[in-house]
């Protein structure tokens with residue numbers, strides 16, 4: 001067991017579902033071991049940090065004011081802990097950038113760095129270039145932090161969170177966008193709470209999505225729309241329940257989280273095509289208006305239609321739309337209704353499809369617009385491929401019911417339900433949740449993909465951990481079952497899951513010396529934290545001293561190939577000493 005593992009097992013405090021926690025460092029606090037998780041806050045602007053400009057308007061406060069203020073709020077910064085544990089020195093960051101939350105109920109400390117943008121913007125002034133900057137900053141600091149919070153104005157927040165969800169490809173860590181309706185400096189603000197919970201969600205939970213947190217709900221970032229400019233409850237996600245409800249407990253809705261299903265690393269794809277627009281139809285809209293809107297350089301348009309995707313059934317209007325489609329303009333049919341999906345129920349909707357308009361199903365206009373901008377910029381795709389991509393769910397932005405296994409279809413669950421006289425969905429779910437995690441772990445240990453597939457078909461996920469916080473991926477990595485590891489990754493298993501000793505599947509594969517598994521996990525984006533790389537120095541010393549070149553090679557494959565410094569700061573060359 002590693003020193004981290006030993007120290008943790010001595011801890012007296014209970015822990016949350018450890019598979020949801022990503023940790024990096026450990027410290028002793030009043031005789032108890034404490035895990036630190038790190039979060040990067042990208043502060044872009046918005047009401048949360050605004051002050052009165054003296055003329056009755058709100059403007060961003062002066063640079064540096066925001067963090068200075070946070071450091072005065074005891075539940076947002078614990079200076080005593082920072083001093084006692086040499087926080088600023090350890091993180092090599094000044095107090096003007098670094099804060100630490102008080103100890104959470106789960107015995108975790110969220111250490112957060114604030115990167116303040118210059119200039120700070122009202123989100124109405126933001127453009128796709130700002131989305132690109134945020135995405136690139138997430139990419140730049142991805143390996144160093146467990147999660148990210150983006151502080152942003154609410155007016156265009158749904159556009160930014162949608163765009164980020166597409167630009168951040170193969171995301172494996174939480175990116176939580178939040179802000180507030182009243183400045184954080186005011187007495188009755190929603191900003192303090194929104195920031196605090198966003199930090200906890202980004203640091204303590206393994207939600208590999210761009211989420212938007214507001215007023216006790218975590219939503220998928222590409223499912224939201226701002227619906228109220230006078231209430232704290234400003235956002236809604238009309239076609240998807242929240243990913244998490246934040247009440248006395250934080251309840252994560254695991255069944256709808258979008259787990260990444262590719263063995264590919266996180267990358268940012270910043271290219272966007274800005275020649276896109278939204279055209280809201282209205283009774284009596286003239287042909288001239290539509291024609292003018294569809295002129296070059298327009299490359300893609302979201303048509304906001306009536307009801308379930310209907311437009312006036314006028315042949316001359318359809319001819320204009322068809323002509324634009326033939327010219328290569330991609331048009332997406334999205335409903336003006338807040339809730340529901342575009343269907344082919346009416347002849348008026350079918351006429352649009354015939355004219356070349358592609359169904360956008362239940363995408364919000366914000367998601368559809370940013371997705372279109374992202375898809376149009378993909379130069380290696382044909383027009384047909386781009387249209388197809390618009391109709392597929394890339395990261396949960398539209399509902400594709402056909403892919404969701406139904407609990408009621410599972411014979412196994414049905415048989416148990418029958419013998420227990422249970423017939424409501426909630427109870428069926430409870431049975432599944434109680435039985436299947438153990439079975440999945442057993443199948444992973446046995447290397448039995450058929451059993452895993454059968455369990456998945458009955459609605460069990462491939463991510464839930466056992467009582468030790470070990471996920472099926474930890475177990476398969478430890479056993480060296482390469483095919484099972486591959487299978488689990490294709491079904492959403494996270495390379496960042498930590499067991500209750502703070503170890504990831506990468507640790508398991510390294511300790512058990514399974515080279516191919518290490519390579520596959522690395523390809524999928526697994527990495528050690530900067531602190532773990534430094535800690536690995538001791539291990540490398542002993543491997544080198546005992547002439548264990550195979551052990552050194554495994555660590556190198558796992559990404560620990562840099563030369564950490566020795567006690568006196570000297571570089572150490574890790575080559576194995578010849579065995580005597």
Ligand SMILES: NC(=O)C[C@H](N)C(=O)O
Nearest residue numbers: 046047122123153154155
């Ligand atoms: N509540 C807010 O943040 C609104 C502000 N105008 C913004 O979007 O930046």
